[in-house]
Amino acid sequence: MEKREVLTSIKDERLIQERRMQMVKGAVNLFKEKGFHRTTTREIAKSSGFSIGTLYEYIQSKEDVLYLVCDSIYDEVQERLEQEIKVDGYTIEGLKKAIERYFKVIDELQDEVLVMYQEAKSLSKDALPYVLKKELEMVGMFEQLIKGCISNHQFILNEKESELLAHHIFVQGQMWAFRRWWLQQHYSLKEYTEMQLKFLLKDFSEQPVL
Amino acid sequence: MEKREVLTSIKDERLIQERRMQMVKGAVNLFKEKGFHRTTTREIAKSSGFSIGTLYEYIQSKEDVLYLVCDSIYDEVQERLEQEIKVDGYTIEGLKKAIERYFKVIDELQDEVLVMYQEAKSLSKDALPYVLKKELEMVGMFEQLIKGCISNHQFILNEKESELLAHHIFVQGQMWAFRRWWLQQHYSLKEYTEMQLKFLLKDFSEQPVL
Amino acid sequence: MEKREVLTSIKDERLIQERRMQMVKGAVNLFKEKGFHRTTTREIAKSSGFSIGTLYEYIQSKEDVLYLVCDSIYDEVQERLEQEIKVDGYTIEGLKKAIERYFKVIDELQDEVLVMYQEAKSLSKDALPYVLKKELEMVGMFEQLIKGCISNHQFILNEKESELLAHHIFVQGQMWAFRRWWLQQHYSLKEYTEMQLKFLLKDFSEQPVL
Amino acid sequence: MEKREVLTSIKDERLIQERRMQMVKGAVNLFKEKGFHRTTTREIAKSSGFSIGTLYEYIQSKEDVLYLVCDSIYDEVQERLEQEIKVDGYTIEGLKKAIERYFKVIDELQDEVLVMYQEAKSLSKDALPYVLKKELEMVGMFEQLIKGCISNHQFILNEKESELLAHHIFVQGQMWAFRRWWLQQHYSLKEYTEMQLKFLLKDFSEQPVL
DNA sequence: TATGAATGAGCATTCATTCAT
DNA sequence: CATGAATGAATGCTCATTCAT
Structure with a gap:
């Protein structure tokens, strides 16, 4: 698109x-x-x-501004992410680091992320799909990482589980932004990241799942 | 409050x-x-x-309508949930069922849930805290369940982990509503629920964690 | 009427x-x-x-209330006035006392007088003449007094001057009410009355004017 | 201010x-x-x-229009007045001419004056003092004239009497406007002016008061 | 008689958008 | 290209008045 x-x-x-x-x-x-x-x-x-x-x-029209804003935020998140993620290989360790960095980017851009999620629905029928597409691209980045790990026999997940895990990771990042009114009063970013990693990847961290 | x-x-x-x-x-x-x-x-x-x-x-004022809408949605979700959850004891099986039912309620009220999450930010400084409070009450329901399980030695989690798990469950439910544009094209509610249960509770499903 | x-x-x-x-x-x-x-x-x-x-x-209609209010205020002012004025004869002394009492009545009902003067213009074409008529009746009371004095050779004024003096007196009373924001910060009712009497009647107080 | x-x-x-x-x-x-x-x-x-x-x-806001109207009316009355008054010295004759001209200005602007007196009460707490201030400035113009006359030994009045006389003159001018429904049916402006001058200044017209 | 829920015409104000300069 | 004055449809909200109970 x-x-x-x-x-x-x-x-x-x-x-x-x-x-x-x-x-x-x-x-x-x-x-x-x-x-x-x-x-x-x-x-x-x-x-x-x-x-x-x-x-x-x-x-x-005014709505064009909103589109431009959303577009620019995605570009920035994606750009920062790609910049940081590229280095590590397809290992669980690499995946962990990618998640960590993703959470850090969200933390840095939390205002922007918040704006996007609260206002995107005001985009016209015309612009919305483009924005959703961007979102799927970002999820796709995690999916690729996961699938890379699977190829490397780091752990075993089927197609749908991989997809969902990628979504999972993505949503947990956003959650840090749009539930900050509660989360950021109870956890530091570091704590949050550690606990999320535990929840998201614990099974895989020791040995391949049968 | x-x-x-x-x-x-x-x-x-x-x-x-x-x-x-x-x-x-x-x-x-x-x-x-x-x-x-x-x-x-x-x-x-x-x-x-x-x-x-x-x-x-x-x-x-117009905003009162929004408040009334949010209030009523929470009441309905909470009511339906309490109604269904009460029966089961503090076991992993009970927790699973609670989650299942929660997801089902969200599925049934997904339009309403969506409205609430997209519009709540338009509530006045006056009404917002009340709505957030309601949300924490719902998270609290899951927290209680989890802590009950812990008391019953179903599994081991510390305070913060329990809290976060409760939030997790809560957010995954909402996710079904506000990411439906993608999720509901790729998963049935049943599939989604099963996979979420696997992700959320897998560790605990076989034996108490050390 | x-x-x-x-x-x-x-x-x-x-x-x-x-x-x-x-x-x-x-x-x-x-x-x-x-x-x-x-x-x-x-x-x-x-x-x-x-x-x-x-x-x-x-x-x-709402306007009826305004009419009723104006009507009632006039009735009250007029009633109080008639009650007090009747006793004295047609002498300069009597005229002075009448003015004093009129000012006192205005002072007591100043809120009401103010309301009437500020809102009467909102009366319908229908009700306004009736209210104006009432006002002329009150002016007429002073005119009668003045003409009585003239008949009694207390002083000499022609028809038009008598009329105007009556209006004068009437307006000075109202002035106490609707310029109170200034007058009542600078004068007591007693001072105001004395000075007004001096201005209004000085010429007549010593001897008939040629 | x-x-x-x-x-x-x-x-x-x-x-x-x-x-x-x-x-x-x-x-x-x-x-x-x-x-x-x-x-x-x-x-x-x-x-x-x-x-x-x-x-x-x-x-x-709508009220701003009212303020602008009141402001502009005052400015116009004051301007016309100052323009005409300046020439004459501090003599009784000068004072008389000033009053004549003041009445003439009021006559020319009677609609505007009426509007102002009937609507000024609708001004906000914010704007009202400013308008009242303007009114006092106009009264002050007459006060100055009167005090000038006193300095010139044209007649004798104490401080308070001078003030009140100034108010008197001011109010009689307004009276021509807001009681026109009666006055202007019975008097020409010339007649009214002459009679007012007689009432207001008669004592002073022949010789200094003791 | 008394009540108060229902009505909708009417009002002040806002704001996205245009276009002449 | 840049500016900002002009526009008027649209909107939230009010309130005098009616009428069924």
């Missing part, structure tokens, strides 16, 4: 990138505070550093 | 209950479709079967 | 009088605080001690 | 002045006819010659 196009009347591609970066940065902060619906386009323009007229030169 | 009062100018308590039931029922359907912010008070009134004026006789 | 009728569906005349008295008493207090437009019929009913339904048994 | 700020989202100061002038002009006419409360913001916008949206670009 190619990136959904956000139409603009501007020709200079470099300018488009720059303005949109400003826009996303400003909007994320606002969405964090007040949510998408309670944020006005004027506020977005202001916190982006340009006028409402200019804002509309680079987007077609 | 006592129930947050939603002010009304109506004196007949029976009528209040009846109208609010209509209201919640009508509103949930709308919130499902279009979300809280895109639903107008007029639509809520209409789908509740009365006029906008009457709607406002029973609430003070 | 006969009293404007305020229609009611109630037959028992005694009840009508009683309910309307409650109504006026309750409404005056509310109008004082928030003005006619900002006061709701529900509030009037409540502060009158009966239900909104009952309120509308005794009036036909 | 500096002018109370009415917030606007418009940056062009010239435009603000122009639009507000239109607004005040349109609103005065409506307030005259139906009063502040019975006038809708849409009507104000329409009679100002722009849309409701534009209206709200220049004010923050």
